[in-house]
Amino acid sequence: MPFFPEQASSFAPHVDALYGFMIAVTAFFSVLIGTLVVVFAIRYHRRSADEVATEVHESGALEIAWTIIPFLIVLVMFYWGAAVYFRITRPPANAIEVYVTGKQWMWKIQHADGHREMNELHVPVGQPVRLTMASEDVIHSFYVPAFRFKRDVVPGRFSTAWFEATRPGRYHLFCAEYCGTRHSGMIGWIYAMTPSDYQAWLSGGIAGETLAAAGAKRFVEHACNTCHGEQKGARGPSLIGIFGKPVRLQGGQVVVVDEAYIRESITNSQAKLVEGYPPIMPTFQGLISEEGLLQLTAYIKSLSPAVAPAAPPAPAPGASAAMERKPTKP
Ligand code: CUA
Helix, strand or coil, rough: CCCCCCCCCCCCCHHHHHHHHHHHHHHHHHHHHHHHHHHHHCCCCCCCCCCCCCCCCHHHHHHHHHHHHHHHHHHHHHHHHHHHHHHHHHCCCCCCEEEEEEEEEEEEEEEEECCCEEEEEEEEEEEEEEEEECCCCCECCCHHHHHHHEEEEEEECCCCEEEEEECEEEEEEEEECCCCCCCHHHEEEEEEHHHHHHHHHHCCCCCCCCHHHHHHHHHHCCCCCCCCCCCCCCCCCCCCCCCCEEEEEEECCEEEECCCHHHHHHHCCCCCCCCCCCCCCCCCCCCCHHHHHHHHHHCCCCCCCCCCCCCCCCCCCCCCCCCCCCCCCC
């Protein structure tokens, strides 16, 4: 059995290199200190019952050295760790959007084009995938060891994270947060596919309506359109083209519209009021399911074309070496 799970995502080598460095440093100092304890115990032990210890004064240079050197080593760990953390927490703009809902005890996955999966997620290799995740009940944690990917899914908010698979294959998906009786059964598979297999998978099966289209229906169902319409003198701010843009709030604060802001504006509508609009929106806390919130968010995002979920990706030229080679001529 291998010591580490296989490396199947773009972060895996970085996470493992940092982890390896920390293990090496820790092992080196454990061996050094353990050895010195034994050597000194033998070398300086009392040789006769009436032996008197000689007085020893500290060495300034030695003390400075054993302070500065470990300090520099932990600084290296800090900078290296921060660099890996930033890489993991910043999804690239061209990522495919996937929506995940965790509930006792299953993972429900919705793709932007309407494909739905249960405890399975199909992704192409060589293409970043961004997950927007919500929980319907308690804290779960979406964990794919081969991708070195783990993110808690917390009730009451969206968790976002991304990965890029680099090697086609089937990888374990776990729930890594104890969430009740059947926690250990909350498992599944990630299928990383070559771009052409992924296209074939996407075109097979019933896609149904897209997530944004489902969101558009809910938008009308909950009568959001009566205030957030495009008519003159609408009672709420327009939602066209807002995603990813800054918006000025009452009190002068400026926030950028992202998934978390949209979610908060639905479930806790008085929290951040847009400047120039009265506080008349009711809260929808508890009235819309997690899936409904994801669909509404996808719909509102789709009103801002620049960031609308990309169409299923075409194999990008010069992408990962793990990608299947295709003839360039038709
Ligand atoms: Cu869900 Cu443990």
